[in-house]
Amino acid sequence: MFAVIKTGGKQYKVAKDDVIKVERLSGEAGDSVQLDQVLAISGDDGALTVGTPLLDGAFVSATLLEQARADKIVVFKKKRRQNYRRKAGHRQDLTVLRITDIAAKGAKKPAPKKAAEAKADAPAKEEKAETAPKKAAPKKAAPKKEAAAKKAPAKKAAPKKAAAKKTEE
Template sequence: MFAVVKTGGKQYKVAKDDVLKVEKLDGEAGAKVTLDEVLMVGDDKGVQVGSPTVNGTVVTAEILEQTRGDKVIVFKKKRRQNYRRKKGHRQELTVLKVLEIGKGAAKKAAPAKKAEAAPAEKAEEAKPAAKKPAAKKAAPAKTAAAEKAPAKKAAPKKTTAAKKPAAKKTTTKKTEEK
C-alpha cells in the first residue's frame, strides 16, 4: 500500500516503513505525527484519488530526528562593478518514519473544536469594539490632508516657467565676458 502526501509545499510518495526528510514539523524525536493531506492512496485493488484530498485517510509517522540539510551557497556577482554578495542557507528538516497508512479520525471533529473556541474570541473582540470608532475618527483627517496634496503639485509648474528666462540671462553674461 502506498500514499501520496503533501507537507511543506511538496508531495511525497510513501509506503509503510519508509524514511523521508521533510521540511521542519513541530515535535521532538519519538513523537508521532499525522499527515492528513493525503492526495492519493493505492493498493492491490486499485488507486483512489482525492479531490483534492482523500477524506478520512491519514498517514501516521514517527519523528526520528530534527536535523538540518546541506548548506546552499548563493553567490551574486556583476562584472566590472565591484559587486559581490555571498550568502549561505541550511534548511531545517524533520526525518520521519512512516508507521501506518489508513483510516484516521474524521476531519469534521477538528473544525468542531475551532467552532467552540471562536465564540470566546468573539466575546473578547466585542469589548475593544468601543475603542475602534475613536480610531476611525482620526482616519478622515488623514484623508482630508491627502486631498490637499494635489493643490501643492500645481505650484511647482509655475516656478519652472520662471527659471527659463533666468537661464537666458546667465548666457548673456558669458558672452559679455568674452
C-alpha cells in the same frame, strides 16, 4: 500500498516503513505525527484513489525519528561590471520521519500526542477574538464632485492672420 502526501509545500510518495526527510515539523524524537493532506492512495489490489485535491478522511501516520539540518548551500549573487557580489549560506531545518501506517477513508484515527493539545488551545484563542469589541465599519468614500465631471467648452483658436506681402519699391 503507497500514498502521495503533501507537507511543507512538497509532495512525497510514501509506503509503510519508508524513511523520509521533510521540512521541519514540530515535535521531538519518538512523537507520533499525523499527515492528513493525502492526495492519492494505492490499495493492496492496485486500485488508485485520487483526491480532488485531497482525500477526505485519509491520513498517514509517522514516527518522528529526529530533527536535523540539511547540508549548507551557498547563495552567491553577482552583477558583472558593477562591483556587486553577495555571498550567504543557508541550512534548511528538516524532520526525519518513518511512515508507520497508511489509512484510507473511514479508518479509525488515533489521537496524536502533542497535536491534540495545540488544537485545544486554538478554540480558546478564537473565543477571545470573538468577545473583543468590533471596530466600526470603514466609512464610504465621499461622492465625486459633479463639477469636475463637467468640463467647460473648449475655446476655438483664433484664425491666423495672413502674412503681409512685401512689395518691391
